[in-house]
Amino acid sequence: MISVTIIDDHPLVRDGIRGWCARADPPIEVVAEFADPEEFFDAESAPTTTAIVLDLQFPGRPLDLSVVARLSAEDRRVVVYSHRTDPDTVLDCLERGAAAYLSKEEGGDRLVEALHAAVTDQPYHSPTMAKAMHSGRAAIRPKLSEREREVLLIWFQTESKVMVAQQMYLSVKTVDTHLARIRTKYAAVGRPAPTKAALVARAIKDGLVTADEL
Incomplete structure (x- = not known):
């Protein structure tokens, strides 16, 4: 069973997400809810769940996308669920490791789909993501962390x-x-690479690896 932690300051939103998860097939278990990211990080024992549904804006706080990066760095599958739909915010969240980004106008069915995709490492493109991917930043090179580049290079150099x-x-x-x-x-900047060969081509073109390294 998929298990979820919700981080959102609106009780009605949390109630809605909990209801959608309960009606999902198969059901998704909501293990914990927090009204603020700091409540989650300050918890004596942070809940172990397969995914996190994360809002971006909280009362009295400026927009802080480092929360997405911090959660992603802990190998948590983050599905952003926000009223913000501007392409820069969407792409910034994806570049920081979010598995998916949905507008709160997209509803429960898409959120459930995104959660299932996130925990099975399947690509998922919501309408909000699709719009952002076709924005003016579509031609930019994705920003990989040094760790991601290292994994990519060794994967290219080995068999499995x-x-x-x-x-x-x-x-x-x-x-x-x-x-x-x-x-x-790569998908977030409009340059999907679904196969290993495609990733090799992208990485060489973007200067992330060289032919000599392969």
Whole structure:
């Protein structure tokens, strides 16, 4: 069963998400709810769930997308669920590791779909994401972390994700997570790379790896 933590300051929104999750097929379990990201980070024992539904704006706080990066760095699948739909914010969240980005106008069915896609490392494009991907930033190179670049290079140099995991002392699941985020970042700038060959071509063209390194 998929389990979810909700971080949103609106009780009605949390109630709505909880209801959509309960009616999902199969059902999605809402394990915990927080009205502010700091409540989540300050919790003595942060709930272990397969995904987090995250709002971006909270009373008395400026917009802070570092929360997305912080959660993603902990290998949590983050689905942003926000009223903001401007392309820069959407792409910035995806570049910081969000698995998906939905507008609160998109409703429960799409949120459930996004949660299922996030926990199975499947690509998901909401209408909000699709619009952002066709914005003026569509031609830019995605910003990969040094860790992501390292995973990508070793994956290119070896035969399997298992070998990457062994060489980097990571779990295969963590390797999968890094590769899924890299693909999401490429999709976010309008340059999807669904296969290994496509990723190689993109990475060489963008200067992330060189032919000699391969």
